[in-house]
Amino acid sequence: MLERELKFYVPPHKRAALERRLRKNGATDLLLHACYFDTPEHELAKRKIALRVRKEGELWVQTIKTPGPDELSRIEINHPRPGPTLDLGLYKGTLVEDMLAGLEHPLTLLYETQVHRLVFKMDCDDNEVELAYDQGVIKSGALELPLCELELELVRGEVASLFKLAAQWLRKYGLILDLRSKAERGDALARIATPTGSTNPAAQAAPWPQLFKPRRAGPIVLTSDLSMQQAYQRCATDCMNQIIRNTTLLATTENVEAMGSPHVEYVHQIRVGIRRIRSCWRFFGKWLVLNESQLGKELRNYFSKFGQIRDSDIIHLTIAPRLAAAGMPDSTLPPRADADSTSALAASPQFQSVLLTLLQHLTDAKLALRKPEKTEIKLGKALTKRLNKRIHALGEKGAHFSQFPIEEQHRLRKQVKGLRYSMEFSGTLLAERRLARLREALTTLQHTLGDLNDLYIADDFYQSLIATQPQAHFAVGWLRAMQEQKKAEAQADFIRLRNVGHLKKA
The missing domain is CATH 2.40.320.10 (Hypothetical Protein Pfu-838710-001)
Known part of the structure; x- marks a missing residue:
């Protein structure tokens, strides 16, 4: 049964x-x-x-x-x-x-x-x-x-x-x-x-x-005999698991207290899962009618709320120690979001209702092709073609990265993340050697852009402190210098991505 x-x-x-x-x-x-x-x-x-x-x-x-x-x-x-x-x-x-x-x-x-x-x-x-x-x-x-x-x-x-x-x-x-x-x-x-009956104290x-380890993105196995609908379900289901399972662990406060785990990694993995499923919708939305717009809007709202917690963690755990090492005078930072309030956000009926809707969306969906094809879509060929088009566009535009305003740089960073996730969705259908080279180039680029984004977040934060803590001028000056360095690194990484070449179907 x-x-x-x-x-x-x-x-x-x-x-x-x-x-x-x-x-x-x-x-x-x-x-x-x-x-x-x-x-x-x-x-x-x-x-x-x-x-x-x-x-x-x-x-x-x-x-x-x-x-x-x-x-x-x-x-x-x-x-x-x-x-x-x-x-x-x-x-x-x-x-x-x-x-x-x-x-x-x-x-x-x-x-x-x-x-x-x-x-x-x-x-x-x-x-x-x-x-x-x-x-x-x-x-x-x-x-x-x-x-x-x-x-x-x-x-x-x-x-x-x-x-x-x-x-x-x-x-x-x-x-x-x-x-x-x-x-x-x-x-x-x-x-x-x-x-x-063991008497070993360590045991x-x-x-x-x-x-209660955080749930990371799982391995996704696509095979050439799958339909586009089946491929989407496998990818979206793994993204959903990453979001819901980390939320469960974060929301059950007595478990967090019992094991002494920080909330930082759960929050990070929830946000990664939301990014991945939104990338999944954009990637497969070329072929499938997904009807995810309202659900996507609600997830973006909570992505932003968890993002505020994540930004606070970045300031306290990453940027502030680097500034102190660079010689910044002592300053007073507002407290980080505590574990109880973070757990309360994860456990809120509003967010839990969104997650229940997400589960229903993936288990009760009737997926239709956007343009019914006269011949069956060849999965590997279709996904590879779409990925290569995005690789080419990103490489060409990113070669001028340092000239763009911050808003455009941020948009390119999100596109890089989306490309990386879409490549991982399709990985088992791609030629391994080409995939490995592009994955390495994308990973390096993504890390550089992530560091740059952290610097921008910290810049806004320390500028807000200048009126009450003049020593924040030191932080802003250091952050601006680091931004210039990271922008140059990012542009070089984009050029490297453009020169790596394109993917091939396995």
Whole structure:
């Protein structure tokens, strides 16, 4: 069967109210104890497969889940069992048998979940949705990870009704969208867990930074047999994952406090994800009708809000230390945005609603070609041609970079980022040697332009301090000198890009 569900983290201050609402609606209690199996090398997890035996009340059920057609869906196969043992013979003659037969190592118990669930079903516009509120722990070895989440699963009807109901509960209870399954978190915990009863103090120290690492852009594999729609979905889905997963980690404040991670990298990766998906829309918008204008406007708004936090981080963590090293007299800087306010922005119902809309946009979209072709579009050829056109235009214009006003330089910087991201989307369809040379040239250029942009941001900031702190004149003078140096470097980098050549299809 195809399981379609949305999952949300429930913030601590909303848990009592949520439980009261569910009990008032007649929710029933259910105790769940699940044992998850994989090889010590995590072969199933690497294929995004989860295999468990779970006690549901007094019954045991063996379940295997495999990836579905989108981020909302999983293929789920259930079998009743007499106890907590696996029976792989249940999959004889199925595709699952072939998947399990290819494992190189034996299956073993890697982690468990113990959950108290409140569950009830409700009608929503002639559709049926099951709500399950889970509180409990994920355990592996000596480590435990608390969980508190609300799952909304479509039992019957249209996906749109699931998102409609989810939006209502999100706003009322401050829910935080979470794409991570219990299996994903359990597998991550199992990778760093120590054996139960270990007395090694270093092993007992909670390694939370490893468990909650920021989610960077993932590898995207496009093949020549994909349609333009399928290629877009793969690229956009990875961008969406980068945005939502980092937002989840930033928004769950007790996790941030528990592991002591700074918010800086989460904010940075959220903004990179937003840039990437906007680049994805512009890149594939040549061929597809994407209807993303309103969603793009809302994402730009939050890109700007997180950008203000990022700019403050740049001043405090990058520019101010460099100025001090250059001999600037002491000055007083306004405080950086604290972790609580940054987390509050990520957790806000307004931003979470935008992210829910983004997920719906990518899982429920009916993508149409902008100009229906008489012959099938050859993916590799089409993407390569579009990339080369942009490379040529940027190389020609950027050769005069230092002559442009700041606004035009900024526009070129955004185009460089867009080109870099679009090249990474298309990378598996491109000849590797050409791609490597252009990637190196673009990376160097992007870093130079990023440094220049930081100098411009700092220039505006320190100019605003001059009236009250005359020593800021030192900063502005130093920043202006560095800007001239970086502009010359950027122009040379653009010329180098122009001379590298063009991409070729693999």
